[in-house]
Amino acid sequence: MISFKHPNLFRPNSRPTSPNSSSRPEPAMILERTSRPLTKLSFSGFKRSSSSTSISSPPPTLLVQDGSYLQALSLKFSEAVSKAMMQPTGPVAVGELVGGRRPIPAGRGRALGLLIASELKACQNNPHLHKAILRSLHRPLSVLLSNLSALLLPLLSSPAFLSMLAPTVQAPNPNATQLHALAAASFAGELLESFDEMSLGFENDARGDGLKAIREGLVSLIGRVVNPLITGIQSELIPLLESLENPVAVSVPRTGTKALHPSIVSLQALMPVYARALTQYTTTLPSQTTLATFLISMIWRALVAFASRPRVKPSPPTSPLSSPQLTPLTKRQRATSGNTPATPPPTRFALKLPSRPSSPPDISVTPSAATDARALYELMVLLPRPSAECDATRVAREAVDEALSGLTALATLLENIGNPLFKVGKSHEAILEEIERITADLPTLIALPVLLRSYSRVAIESPSIPSISSIINVPEDEYRKSCLSGFGRAEQCSNIIGHSVLDFLRDQGGLQSLVEQWLANRVDVVDH
Structure with a gap:
C-alpha cells in the first residue's frame, strides 16, 4: 500500500520496465546511419536566388505580356516632363523674375534626355519593347x-525682347526677358543633344520612331529665339562693314599711331x-549653323x-598750324605795338613755372585698305566659331x-600691291x-577688281579705271545683287564674267598684261 501511494517520481508510469539487456541477443550486422552533411543546415539553403534582371528593367517578354511596365513608364515620363518645367x-536673383516666373535652370533638358536614354538602352535587345x-x-x-511654345509666346512678343536685340557697350548683357527665352532654347538644345546620341527623330518613315515632328519643333523653337538676336547684331555690323568701301581721312598724332578707318x-x-x-x-547644336x-x-x-x-595715293601730311610768334605782324599790329608804355607790366616780374611741353600736332592720313583688312581679320577671329570636334558642325567650321582664309589672302594681296618693292628684281613670270x-x-x-586697278595696262592709260559692271554693261547695284550676293553665287x-573681262582686255591690243594672263589661267581652270 505504501508503495502504491508513493510511486517513484523519477520513473514514468506509462513506460514498462525494459527487459535485461544481457538477455537480448546482438544482431550479426548493425546498420550504421549516415551523417547528414553540414551544408544541409547552412543558411545558403535558405537564400533566395538572385534575379538576373534589375528592378528598373524587368524582363521584356513579361512586360510586353501584361503591359504594366509601359503604363508605369508613361507615368514616369510624364512626371519627368512636369518636373523639368517646374519652378x-x-x-x-535681382532682375530674374519675369511675370512671377524664373528661367528654366540649365541641365534639366540633359537630365530628361538621360532618363529617356537609360530606358531605351535597357531594352535594346528587344525590338518590340523598344x-x-x-x-x-x-x-x-x-x-x-506645347508647354515650351506657350512659355515662349509672350516672351518673344514682348517689347522688352524686341527693344534691344543687339548688345551695346553700355548694356552688354541680355535683359531678363531675353534670358528667359534663352533658357528655354538651351533646354530644347540639351534635349536635342540626347536625341542625336540616340539617333531619334531622323526617319521620315511612319514605321520609325515617329519623333521627327518633335525634333523639328525643338529646332524651330531654338530658331525663334536665336535668329532675332543674331539678326540684331547683323543689322548693326552691316553698315559698319559696308562703309569700309569708302576711304576716309582721319587725324592721328605724329607719335606713330596706326591710322584706321572709323x-x-x-x-x-x-x-x-x-x-x-x-x-x-x-550654345545649342542647331544654332551653330546659324552662327556659321x-x-x-x-x-x-x-x-x-x-x-x-x-586706290588713294598717299597724300603728304598736312603741315601744322604756324605759331603766332612766327607770323609776321601787320601794319595795324605794328602800330598797336608801338603805343605800348615803356614801363614793363607787373606780370613780367612774376615767377615763371615750368610749362608742360606741347604735344605734337595731329596729321591727316587716309588709312590703307590693307591695314583695315588686317585689323578686321584680327577682330573677326574674336567671334565664336562652330566646333571642329563635333561631326555635325565640322563642315560649318x-x-x-575658308572664308577667314579669303580675308587673310585679300589683306596679303593689298599689302603686296601697295608695296613698291613687290616687283623689284622679279621677272614677269615670277x-x-x-x-x-x-x-x-x-x-x-574679289581679286579681279583689285588687280584691274593695280596691274592692268588699261588702268594705267585710262584716266578713269573701268569697273567690272561697266565692262559687262550692267548697273553696279544689279551686278552686286546678282553676282556678289555670296561665295556660291560669285563662284557661279x-x-x-571672267570671259567678258578677258575679251575686253584683249580688245585693247598690244601685249598681254599681267591681269590678262592671271585671268586666262583662272578661266581655263574653271572651264576644265
Whole structure:
C-alpha cells in the first residue's frame, strides 16, 4: 500500500520496465546511419536566388505580356516632363523674375534626355519593347513642346525682347526677358543633344520612331529665339562693314599711331561685346549653323567692300598750324605795338613755372585698305566659331575657316600691291606666280577688281579705271545683287564674267598684261 501511494517520481508510469539487456541477443550486422552533411543546415539553403534582371528593367517578354511596365513608364515620363518645367527653388536673383516666373535652370533638358536614354538602352535587345517605349514618348514630349511654345509666346512678343536685340557697350548683357527665352532654347538644345546620341527623330518613315515632328519643333523653337538676336547684331555690323568701301581721312598724332578707318575703330569696341553675346546665344547644336551663316555673310560683305575700295595715293601730311610768334605782324599790329608804355607790366616780374611741353600736332592720313583688312581679320577671329570636334558642325567650321582664309589672302594681296618693292628684281613670270599663289584662296570676282586697278595696262592709260559692271554693261547695284550676293553665287558667275573681262582686255591690243594672263589661267581652270 505504501508503495502504491508513493510511486517513484523519477520513473514514468506509462513506460514498462525494459527487459535485461544481457538477455537480448546482438544482431550479426548493425546498420550504421549516415551523417547528414553540414551544408544541409547552412543558411545558403535558405537564400533566395538572385534575379538576373534589375528592378528598373524587368524582363521584356513579361512586360510586353501584361503591359504594366509601359503604363508605369508613361507615368514616369510624364512626371519627368512636369518636373523639368517646374519652378526652381532657392533665392531669387535681382532682375530674374519675369511675370512671377524664373528661367528654366540649365541641365534639366540633359537630365530628361538621360532618363529617356537609360530606358531605351535597357531594352535594346528587344525590338518590340523598344518600339513600344518610343510610342510612349510621343504624348509627354508633345506636351513638353506645347508647354515650351506657350512659355515662349509672350516672351518673344514682348517689347522688352524686341527693344534691344543687339548688345551695346553700355548694356552688354541680355535683359531678363531675353534670358528667359534663352533658357528655354538651351533646354530644347540639351534635349536635342540626347536625341542625336540616340539617333531619334531622323526617319521620315511612319514605321520609325515617329519623333521627327518633335525634333523639328525643338529646332524651330531654338530658331525663334536665336535668329532675332543674331539678326540684331547683323543689322548693326552691316553698315559698319559696308562703309569700309569708302576711304576716309582721319587725324592721328605724329607719335606713330596706326591710322584706321572709323568703322574699324568702332568695331574694336563692339567686337568683344558681340563675341560674348554670340557665345551665349549659340550654345545649342542647331544654332551653330546659324552662327556659321552669320560669320560667312559678314566676311563676304567685308571682302566686297575692300575689293571695291578705290586706290588713294598717299597724300603728304598736312603741315601744322604756324605759331603766332612766327607770323609776321601787320601794319595795324605794328602800330598797336608801338603805343605800348615803356614801363614793363607787373606780370613780367612774376615767377615763371615750368610749362608742360606741347604735344605734337595731329596729321591727316587716309588709312590703307590693307591695314583695315588686317585689323578686321584680327577682330573677326574674336567671334565664336562652330566646333571642329563635333561631326555635325565640322563642315560649318571648315566653311568659316575658308572664308577667314579669303580675308587673310585679300589683306596679303593689298599689302603686296601697295608695296613698291613687290616687283623689284622679279621677272614677269615670277610676279604672276606670286600673285597666283596669293589669290589661290580668293574668289575670282574679289581679286579681279583689285588687280584691274593695280596691274592692268588699261588702268594705267585710262584716266578713269573701268569697273567690272561697266565692262559687262550692267548697273553696279544689279551686278552686286546678282553676282556678289555670296561665295556660291560669285563662284557661279566667275566663269561668264571672267570671259567678258578677258575679251575686253584683249580688245585693247598690244601685249598681254599681267591681269590678262592671271585671268586666262583662272578661266581655263574653271572651264576644265
